Amino acid sequence: MRTRKPGRRADIARAALTVFTRQGFRLTQMADVAREAGVSAGTLYSYVEGKEALFELALQVALERLPLDEEELRLVGPSALGAWLTGELRGAVNWPRLMTATRTGMPIPKPEPVIEELFDLLTRHRHLIWLLDRCANEIPELAGVYESEVRDRYIAKFAAFVGRSPAFQRAEPGVTAATARALMEMVAWMAMHRLRDRLPPACTTEEAKQAVVAIATGRLSGTP
Secondary structure, three states, X not given: OOOOOOOHHHHHHHHHHHHHHHHHHHHOOHHHHHHHHOOOHHHHHOOOOOHHHHHHHHHHHHOOOOOOOOOOOOOOXXXXXXXXXXXXXXXXXXXXXXXXXXXXXXXXXXXXXHHHHHHHHHHXXXXXXXXXXXXXXXXXXXXXXXXXXXXXXXXXXXXXXXXXXXXXXXXXXHHHHXXXXXXXXXXXXXXXXXXXOOOOOOOOHHHHHHHHXXXXXXXXXXXX
């Protein structure tokens, strides 16, 4: 029986997250992750039984749920993966200010707190979002989970929020929906995707946040 070294599980989990995000689920081989982690294929198999378990490790570390010092961690397995991820996403990916802002009967909210919270949410969970964007449609157990629990849910809620703003209360539904999606994509790019861009803007995370809040607030309030 191979001796397990302290911290090795953490190295493997992070390597799996990197490789699955880069290559997707179908193209990733166990040997790719072993190479990324700097271990042999035999060593890798002493920690996980196969690629499905390795992907769950990647999900665990992306969700910040993995007790990396617990070597006997029990994984949920492929048959329960979809249900487990649904529960984890509901608990982890929260946008409470948006939920409050779209409740019936609530006063029209100021846009700044909602946009700030979206930026912070995407920045914190960027590794999870990158992983699911790349792999969710390749894994039957996850088909639809990511879209229903995160993407579709928040896109619809944000469109409703935009529709309540002063500049869009009389706008055509198509214009409102297009503006909502454009604003979300702008925030997502500045919060997440600029970090992987070959030529990112020369700004700090706080400066990026200030920029998107100013642009979104101006558009939603109808001011220049």
